[in-house]
Amino acid sequence: xxxxxxxxxxxxxxxxxxxxxxxxxxxxxxxxxxxxxxTQANMRMTDDQVVTWLESRGYxxxxxxxxxxWLGVVPSFLQTSEDGRQRxxxxxxxxxxxxxxxxxxxxxxxxxxxxxFKEEVSDIVAKRxxxxxxxxxxxxxxxxxxxxVVGVLAGMREGSKTDRSLSTFSIAxxxxxxxxxxxxxxxxFASSAVGLKWFKGTATSAMDEITFANFTxxxxxxxxxxxxxxxxxxxxxxxxxxxAQYIRTARLKGVSFHGIVLKHALRNALIAPFxxxxxxxxxxxxxxxxxxxxxxxxxxxxxxVQAASNNDIELLLGCSIVAVVVVLLTQLIxxxxxxxxxxxIRVN
Amino acid sequence: MDSLSWGQILSQIFLxxxxxxxxxxxxxxxxxxxxxxxxxxxxxxxxxxxxxxxxVVMFWALTAVFADLIxxxxxxxxxxGMKNKPPGTPARGYxxxxxxxxxxNLARDVFSRVVMGxxxxxxxxxxxxxxxxxxxxxxxxxxxxxxxxxxxxxSFLANLVLAFPVILLFYLLVTPEIRVTGIPVFMAAxxxxxxxxxxVILINSxxxxxxxxxxxxxxxxxxxxxxxxxxxxxxxxxxxxxxMDPNLLNIFVSVVFVNSPTVFRIVRGLTxxxxxxxxxxxxxxxxxxxxxxxxWEILPNARGPLIVDFxxxxxxxxxxxxxxxxxxxxxxxESPDWGSTINEGRKLLSVFPHPAVPPxxxxxxxxxxxxxxxxxLREQSLRD
Numbered sequence: 001x002x003x004x005x006x007x008x009x010x011x012x013x014x015x016x017x018x019x020x021x022x023x024x025x026x027x028x029x030x031x032x033x034x035x036x037x038x039t040q041a042n043m044r045m046t047d048d049q050v051v052t053w054l055e056s057r058g059y060x061x062x063x064x065x066x067x068x069x070w071l072g073v074v075p076s077f078l079q080t081s082e083d084g085r086q087r088x089x090x091x092x093x094x095x096x097x098x099x100x101x102x103x104x105x106x107x108x109x110x111x112x113x114x115x116x117f118k119e120e121v122s123d124i125v126a127k128r129x130x131x132x133x134x135x136x137x138x139x140x141x142x143x144x145x146x147x148x149v150v151g152v153l154a155g156m157r158e159g160s161k162t163d164r165s166l167s168t169f170s171i172a173x174x175x176x177x178x179x180x181x182x183x184x185x186x187x188x189f190a191s192s193a194v195g196l197k198w199f200k201g202t203a204t205s206a207m208d209e210i211t212f213a214n215f216t217x218x219x220x221x222x223x224x225x226x227x228x229x230x231x232x233x234x235x236x237x238x239x240x241x242x243x244a245q246y247i248r249t250a251r252l253k254g255v256s257f258h259g260i261v262l263k264h265a266l267r268n269a270l271i272a273p274f275x276x277x278x279x280x281x282x283x284x285x286x287x288x289x290x291x292x293x294x295x296x297x298x299x300x301x302x303x304x305v306q307a308a309s310n311n312d313i314e315l316l317l318g319c320s321i322v323a324v325v326v327v328l329l330t331q332l333i334x335x336x337x338x339x340x341x342x343x344x345i346r347v348n
Numbered sequence: 349m350d351s352l353s354w355g356q357i358l359s360q361i362f363l364x365x366x367x368x369x370x371x372x373x374x375x376x377x378x379x380x381x382x383x384x385x386x387x388x389x390x391x392x393x394x395x396x397x398x399x400x401x402x403x404v405v406m407f408w409a410l411t412a413v414f415a416d417l418i419x420x421x422x423x424x425x426x427x428x429g430m431k432n433k434p435p436g437t438p439a440r441g442y443x444x445x446x447x448x449x450x451x452x453n454l455a456r457d458v459f460s461r462v463v464m465g466x467x468x469x470x471x472x473x474x475x476x477x478x479x480x481x482x483x484x485x486x487x488x489x490x491x492x493x494x495x496x497x498x499x500x501x502x503s504f505l506a507n508l509v510l511a512f513p514v515i516l517l518f519y520l521l522v523t524p525e526i527r528v529t530g531i532p533v534f535m536a537a538x539x540x541x542x543x544x545x546x547x548v549i550l551i552n553s554x555x556x557x558x559x560x561x562x563x564x565x566x567x568x569x570x571x572x573x574x575x576x577x578x579x580x581x582x583x584x585x586x587x588x589x590x591x592m593d594p595n596l597l598n599i600f601v602s603v604v605f606v607n608s609p610t611v612f613r614i615v616r617g618l619t620x621x622x623x624x625x626x627x628x629x630x631x632x633x634x635x636x637x638x639x640x641x642x643x644w645e646i647l648p649n650a651r652g653p654l655i656v657d658f659x660x661x662x663x664x665x666x667x668x669x670x671x672x673x674x675x676x677x678x679x680x681x682e683s684p685d686w687g688s689t690i691n692e693g694r695k696l697l698s699v700f701p702h703p704a705v706p707p708x709x710x711x712x713x714x715x716x717x718x719x720x721x722x723x724x725l726r727e728q729s730l731r732d
Contacts, residue, residue, distance in 0.1 A: 011504075015507070015508055015511055018508055019508065019511060019512060022512075023516075023520065026520040026521070026526070026531075027520070029525065029526070029529050029531075030529070031524075031525035031526070031528045031529060032523075032525050032526075034525075035525055168397075171716065171719045171720060171723065172716055174719060175663065175712055175715040175716035175718075175719045176712050176715075176716075177667045177670060177671070177711075177715075179670060179671065179674045179687070179690055179691075179694075179708075180670070180690070180708040180709075180711055180712050183690055183693070183694055183697060183701075183704045183705065183708045184705060184708055184709075186694075186697050186698060186701070187697060187701035187704070187705050190698055191697065191698050191699070191701045201697065201698045282511075282513070285513050286513060286514050286515050286671075289513075289515045290515075290671065290674065293674075293675070294694065301515075304513075304515065304516065304519075305515075305519070305675070308515075308516065308519035308520070309519070311525075316516075319516070320512075320513070320516055323512075323513040323516065324511050324512075327510075327511045327513075328511060
């Protein structure tokens with residue numbers, strides 16, 4: 001088991017390295033750098049001015065050297081102007097120039113400086129992740145129990161009317177992406193023209209204080225899309241368990257239907273959905289971006305969109321590390337959890 | 349002129365869709381009449397869920413085909429005084445014509461835009477899924493069948509792409525700046541090779557014992573493939589028939605790129621399973637080549653799950669295209685595709701919900717139809 005985890009962590013590190021390099025490469029293409037220079041300094045810069053601007057900030061060094069700088073294995077770019085003022089990624093206001101460190105990349109715990117928000121990337125990511133954490137927390141609280149109940153109810157009597165209607169409901173929710181259900185929900189529940197006006201159509205105020213009125217719609221929108229998939233998996237797993245030999249034995253012994261479902265079937269039927277729920281996290285990540293944009297909730301997804309549309313290189317790299325770690329960590333947890341839940345499977 | 353009531357709006361819309369209803373009636377009549385002879389497709393008409401799904405998908409497919417006959421106004425035409433007007437408002441200056449589903453914030457007819465949008469969506473999504481399948485099948489079969497280093501390398505690459513958040517990838521790949529660098533063209537050059545390679549290997553492995561026939565068929569495939577390839581990837585078709593707008597190419601390539609790793613994983617898994625069957629061992633004993641076994645023994649036996657996944661994946665691709673439109677990536681702002689129409693409508697959503705809701709419902713119904721169709725197909729293919 002230990003070896004398995006170490007192996008997986010190695011693959012994870014390699015994947016992060018590859019992915020961040022791809023992001024680095026794509027954001028550092030010349031047209032992107034030109035856009036960055038123009039948004040940062042002046043929209044009407046000439047080509048020569050753009051080159052000077054980029055050169056003075058070290059953007060025009062070879063790609064691998066710059067990637068090494070970001071990683072912290074190559075000394076960082078440092079330029080000292082005539083009046084002795086330094087400019088570079090290691091320079092911090094208030095730190096005398098002699099003490100400026102040579103290496104300051106990810107390995108030194110420095111994730112860089114965001115050009116859009118004018119803040120440390122690690123601060124932004126931490127702050128935004130906390131906000132998104134709340135959203136995720138409520139989504140999970142709503143989504144997982146509902147999905148499991150729907151799935152178990154549908155799978156416990158396969159082919160019944162309950163099964164048919166609940167299955168159709170789950171298919172319908174998987175066919176409704178967040179931007180569709182969100183729009184419909186806002187039109188029904190929040191529109192000032194024709195709607196019911198029960199909830200608010202934006203979640204901006206939820207960043208300070210989460211209330212029922214401002215958080216219901218985003219949570220519902222996200223939970224609905226993920227729910228159908230988990231429910232269908234639970235249904236399939238439950239239906240399979242209900243045909244097993246030991247269920248028939250229990251029936252023949254005279255155990256009531258309730259007893260069979262609750263005591264014999266449920267525990268075995270919930271192994272497969274566990275994996276699915278864990279693997280749902282990466283999906284939620286895409287959902288977060290859409291829902292946060294739609295409801296104007298300034299969390300991680302919103303920051304990702306801001307970073308991407310403004311070519312904020314270091315913030316984008318920070319965001320992609322977080323995203324990749326979430327994806328791979330949930331895969332690892334689902335694999336390990338599966339082994340613990342199902343004693344028939346062993347990892348070698 | 350008075351505005352129309354909701355009943356009148358719905359009946360007018362119903363009448364406008366007459367080519368679609370006629371087409372659907374014909375298709376259903378012929379299909380049910382011949383269902384004994386058409387295999388899996390025919391058995392679809394035994395399952396109510398599959399039939400509903402098929403009907404919805406056919407509805408949108410025929411709408412895309414007959415869009416020109418259905419629309420009441422040009423999808424880009426702006427009529428003064430119709431800005432954000434509610435559904436059923438008479439069109440100013442057009443006697444007896446109405447904006448059936450209202451006007452959007454640029455005073456265009458919402459109904460016509462939704463109908464025209466089906467054309468954009470349905471011309472990209474199935475084609476992109478097809479390309480992703482060609483790539484996934486070619487690589488997945490090879491990885492599953494040969495195993496070893498090839499499998500390790502390809503699986504690592506597939507997992508790498510899958511670990512990327514889709515949105516981030518789109519934001520990085522679908523921008524005007526990326527188009528300047530020529531990366532989409534390069535990706536197209538790589539991705540579009542796979543269909544050609546797939547068909548050449550498919551034909552070659554089957555007919556290599558009859559050199560004359562083989563040479564003729566392979567030559568035809570290569571010429572046709574190279575012709576389409578030059579037009580689609582590099583926009584250098586000498587006859588100008590195959591052509592793809594750079595914007596569209598960018599979207600197309602990104603969608604194929606995002607979809608193919610999943611297809612690869614499914615095909616690889618199926619191959620690993622089917623590889624151990626007796627008929628594969630029999631073919632190996634006969635001395636068949638590896639590509640013959642992959643494409644003519646393994647692939648036909650994996651078709652059930654692949655057809656089901658194809659339907660689901662077209663739906664997923666539709667959602668992805670909508671996501672692109674929702675973030676305003678790639679497509680031109682004029683484009684009537686559903687994602688960007690939703691995106692435009694959401695800005696005034698709480699005041700004027702009517703421009704955003706019809707495309708949202710359209711997109712949802714198409715994806716739902718595809719899901720139901722996949723469900724029906726799965727049910728029927730498991731029956732034997």
